[in-house]
Amino acid sequence: MPWDAAEPNPLLVTWMARHAAEGAGRRALVIGCGLGRDAEYIAALGFRTTAFDISETALATARARFPESTVEYVVADLLAPPAAWISGYDLVVESITVQSMPLSVRDRATARVSSLVAPGGTLLVISGIRAEGAQVDGPPWPLTRSEIDAFATEELKPVLIEEVPRPDVPGVARWRAVFQRA
Secondary structure, eight states, rough: OOTOOOOOOOOHHHHHHHTTTOOOEEEEEETOOTTSHHHHHHHTTTTTEEEEESSSSHHHHHHHTTTTOOOEEEOOOOOSSOOOGTTTTEEEEESSSGGGGGGGGHHHHHHHHHHHHHEEEEEEEEBBOOTTTOOOOOOOBBHHHHHHHOOOOOSSSEEEEEEEOOOOOOOEEEEEEEEEOO
């Protein structure tokens, strides 16, 4: 499977090492967690971590790979998350999920991601980059700058939006965007 990385996303790891490594007493949510590498990394930092995916098969694989895990793996749909998750997480990690969704649901998915961040919480978004107006034959459909900006709300403000080189693919960059809720 092309999304089965041996390590957590390096753009997540470098950001966490610099900004938010201490998770004790804090809740984290990993969106579209797939086979669990990012979720396990976040949990190892001390966050009480929930990770979800729409694929029960992916979650069964994650549970089998990490049988001693403290991560709560949940089957859920980003477009209809449990009500208890709204404004519920100190750290929300969205890595490559929204860009994998059809353009027809992108605005709704983006709004749902933003709604999950607790007061005082942080949203970290990692995505492929697409130029404004560029057509792409996806999936995935990498995000434009305006689509990254759309994660911001009246209460969720951008702190950092950067184009970061992928360490694993020379000459290719990704968005890494950080938003903070008041």
